[in-house]
Amino acid sequence: MSSQTSLSRPKAAATPILHRVRGKVLLLLCVMYAIAYLDRTNISTAGPTIMQALHLNATQFGIAVSAFSIPYALLQIFGGNIGERFGARKSLFWIGVLWGVATIATGFSVGLWSLVGARLLLGLTESAAFPTATSAMARWVPPDRNGFAQGVVHSASRLGNAVAPLVVGGLIIWGDSLNTFVAGWQISFLLIGLLSVVWALLWMISYRDRPRNHPKVTAEELSEIPRELEKAARPATPWGRLVRTILPVSIVDFGYGWVLWVFLTWIPTFLADTFNLPLSKYALFTSLVLVGGVVGDTVGGMFADFLLRRTGNLRNSRRTVLLIGLIGSLAWLTPLLFQHTLTVATISLSLSFFFLELCNATLWAIPMDVAPEWSGTASGMMNTGFGIAGIFSPIVFGAMVDSVGWQWPFGISIALLALSAVVAAVMKPRRVLPRGVAEVDAP
Template sequence: MFSKGRTSVLLFLFLAGVVNYLDRSALSIAAPFITEDLHLTPTQLGIIFSSFSVGYAIFNFVGGVASDRYGAKLTLFVAMIVWSLFSGAVALAFSFVSMIIIRVLFGMGEGPLSATINKMVNNWFPADKRASAIGLANSGTPLGGAIAGPIVGIIALNYGWKVSFVIIMVIGLVWAIGWWLFIKDKPAEESKHTKATDKLADKAASGEKIPLTFYLKQKTVLFTAFAFFAYNYILFFFLTWFPSYLTDARGLSIKEMSVVTVIPWVLGFVGLALGGIVSDNVYRKVGKALFARKVVLVTCLFLSAVCIGLAGIVSTTVSAVTLVALSVFFLYLTGSIYWAIVQDVVDQNNVGSVGGFMHFLANTAGIIGPTLTGYLVEVTGTYTIAFLLAGGLAVFASLSVIRFVRPIQLNKTDTIKEKVI
């Protein structure tokens, strides 16, 4: 699995995830300072959190199509430069409106990341190792979230919150230079093993081009996207509002909050790295790729839902933090599975585009969730309903996966249909 070329690809994709969530988490960590400087209400802060996902969701799909058409290497290179520059531009924000504009553009830059990771893994890894590779590559994202708290918190307290965004920008630009110089879009020669196992994921007949529009109408794609929506709803709730919840509802100081937020992220890092490995091991034992994906997705998304719901009704800070940490752990165990399902049911020419489309639908949760949470907090004066809503949505999504996510294949007359399992 880990040849020299594959190791380099995984390492750079891992580091891209670290930078991605370091950038993304920085705003939530600095939110108390920004709220004070820009005189924001909870609803306005929620809108700012959501504005990121407006640009992000749209460019999930655009980035996926670009990775199929122009290659994942070029797409991710451009994306990293754009999002790093606009991460630094947060330091220039002087009002509610200016912050919204910057965050939308920042989101556009980050949008292509996950689809390009999926495309690069498809280019470099055989089918029975892709979930593991996706999990390891994406496990950099919660690590970025974990280190964001101490880094941004310490810099903000000592030098001002704006300096932290400039430093993060420089880190991203350095990564982009290394990516362009040292990484290839595809391996020079594909091994026979890779070609053979790719047939497990490629359902299209030899030489036949399957239109993208076909996949975009399939229940398997749409309900995988719905489950991913529920995943992202919990994730964005945690990513955007958890630091404010700790300071507002639990009375923690900025310094204490910066440390506490590390705990769920560390568990998330472990979960994301393990989820794909567990799924691939089940796949190799039972020989049914989609079954292996669904077992992990349904079980862990349901457990995540239960934990996040309970976190909203417990009375102590320790209990709340513990339950949120467990929720993030179980949530991230499913993190690579959505992408692995795309790898399993979509032909290679459409992997980036279909993955980007799924990610686009899923990330509308990032538009709806933070603003809705801000509204609920402002109206009710508590976070309880927001916690319960996040959990209930994930329960419903996990049940939907059992019913609707099925293999897609061509029949003998080249008519595409869904195969019931």
């Protein structure tokens, strides 16, 4: 297989997604991504309630949130590699079951360290989820739709973010109204955890690791899928070349991830503290902010694929979207450094999150572009940057809020976006080929 075939021969029209089995695969993954982010971010909506119930300050709560990212960051590469070895079907089944258990355990936390333990378990179980899902997409999705596929599933994850404040806030209010021995915030974690287990069962029933083994796949659809990924065995992983290619992308992903964790962790508390909002109102305004990401993910993925088909230039098509997203996000965060009203803060945060999420699908598409045979491992390398950001961002941000207020933490976030934009401007993705075949710069 030549690198030119994989990277620089755009199709005149996009390969169909609808009316194919791959569309159903993407739909199942969309549901998983939405649930995954419900599981991850329900803690931020419940944060003020949890902090009061467990007697935690902002720094301690930041530590609990960051606990998720310790195993999540450290096991990204390992998790992606394991997912490739055992297949996405079995791997995502067990991942879904175990992260459901971890979510339920969060609801039974009685103090800081039990909360930390539950979040560690959630990070451990979810560390392989998105790299393994990327491996599944690489087997089913034609290369010219990589950005779209990643955009759609990550839009679903942001939909999970957006509805989490309303769903979790509603469950907390409803649960408290029952006047049982279980608090409303605990009921919310129990029900969302059970939802994860139900999804895992549906995935195990419906998905197949090799498209040709699916009972409803057609010859036409098989002809649109990269044939080299239909092989039962994959080539040996070229670790050195993968690291050299993906490391700059991981650095960009760190800056992106730092700011994303700010949105996912601290926006409910920022709105509640700054504008003295009750749960029902700050949940609503948080959802309005996070809706921008739902749109941004799909738009970013579709725009990146459009540029690739139009120009045939992988580097420029991916880099252009990253630069627009990073620069736009930092520009719209800037008003938060000055005096502002609730309306200004909501609009600024919404637009900043929209631009930030333009980057997400592109960051995940790059490993599929440059290393489709090892897309799980490569995307795990890339997402390690996000995981490391998740370790430090909630702790540092929370500690700074406790000591100096909100302006300085937002200022640091703006600086990291600027640094990420510089790296994105100079990085050069390279197609990684099996051993014995020379790498070629992406056009």
